[in-house]
Amino acid sequence: MSEDREVVLAIQNVIKSYAGHTKHKIRTKALDGVTFHLHEGECVGLIGESGSGKSTLARCILLMEKIDAGQIRFQGKELAGPGKVAKYQALEGQIQAVFQNPAASLNPQLRIIDSLMEPLDSLLNKTPAILADCSHDRQRCARRLLEMVELPVQITDRYPHQLSGGQKQRVAIARAISSKPSLIVMDEPTSSLDMITQAHIVDMLSNLQKSIGFSCLFISHDLGTIQHVSDTIMVIQQGRIIDNFARGELFSSQRHAYTQSLVHRYQS
Numbered sequence: 001m002s003e004d005r006e007v008v009l010a011i012q013n014v015i016k017s018y019a020g021h022t023k024h025k026i027r028t029k030a031l032d033g034v035t036f037h038l039h040e041g042e043c044v045g046l047i048g049e050s051g052s053g054k055s056t057l058a059r060c061i062l063l064m065e066k067i068d069a070g071q072i073r074f075q076g077k078e079l080a081g082p083g084k085v086a087k088y089q090a091l092e093g094q095i096q097a098v099f100q101n102p103a104a105s106l107n108p109q110l111r112i113i114d115s116l117m118e119p120l121d122s123l124l125n126k127t128p129a130i131l132a133d134c135s136h137d138r139q140r141c142a143r144r145l146l147e148m149v150e151l152p153v154q155i156t157d158r159y160p161h162q163l164s165g166g167q168k169q170r171v172a173i174a175r176a177i178s179s180k181p182s183l184i185v186m187d188e189p190t191s192s193l194d195m196i197t198q199a200h201i202v203d204m205l206s207n208l209q210k211s212i213g214f215s216c217l218f219i220s221h222d223l224g225t226i227q228h229v230s231d232t233i234m235v236i237q238q239g240r241i242i243d244n245f246a247r248g249e250l251f252s253s254q255r256h257a258y259t260q261s262l263v264h265r266y267q268s
């Protein structure tokens with residue numbers, strides 16, 4: 001089905017290595033020829049063991065790291081190639097991110113309204129359609145965004161330390177959706193939260209993804225979460241995508257042996 005939709009993100013044979021710290025200076029190949037397409041409105045889940053390259057891939061897409069070889073294209077335009085990287089600001093909020101630690105992604109000195117409105121403040125007059133009817137009223141935009149992530153509107157004047165971990169992550173999600181991005185990269189967005197908060201936030205993310213229609217790369221260790229939010233699931237091992245399938249096929253006996261070992265560990 002996704003094959004009929006427009007390709008939003010095209011990752012072609014991406015290689016990324018890091019300098020080694022051992023005496024032999026052997027480089028770590030964090031990404032070793034990663035290739036995949038992410039389509040409009042699609043959520044692709046990425047699973048793999050610790051150190052398999054998940055966050056490196058996220059950082060390369062978010063232009064926080066340069067790639068050594070290959071190409072990253074976004075909406076048909078080259079974002080990154082060897083020694084070449086676009087300016088994140090030039091994307092005008094079209095690629096956003098939600099990270100594992102919400103405390104680290106909110107500036108402790110800023111009131112919630114100011115953190116929340118950062119992307120929109122930098123977009124100046126380009127108010128996205130989801131906020132079109134409150135474009136000239138900053139307070140109203142902030143309240144609308146807070147409602148979308150099911151937070152009480154009274155928190156606009158609070159500081160991050162006055163919020164729970166789950167509330168902070170909801171603010172980070174509200175900020176990410178504020179510019180109506182085409183793509184959100186979510187790197188373990190619920191891992192730092194307790195089980196009940198995780199379940200609420202995963203449900204909310206899944207609903208927002210469908211209602212707003214952004215594409216999503218969702219990274220998680222938790223196979224249950226991945227199965228809940230993703231249309232397609234990719235498995236990464238030592239920097240290579242070794243399995244790629246529709247979400248209903250995660251527990252199939254046809255899966256790659258490595259995927260089956262991850263499933264087995266998850267179930268035991």
Ligand SMILES: Nc1ncnc2c1ncn2[C@@H]1O[C@H](COP(=O)(O)OP(=O)(O)OP(=O)(O)O)[C@@H](O)[C@H]1O
Pocket residue numbers: 018019028029030048049050051052053054055056057
């Ligand atoms: N800045 C860096 N310098 C050197 N090596 C790095 C750096 N960042 C990542 N690596 C290495 O690259 C490999 C992939 O790391 P990465 O953080 O992408 O894995 P991951 O799958 O996200 O792991 P986790 O699930 O634990 O977050 C690892 O071997 C890691 O040690």
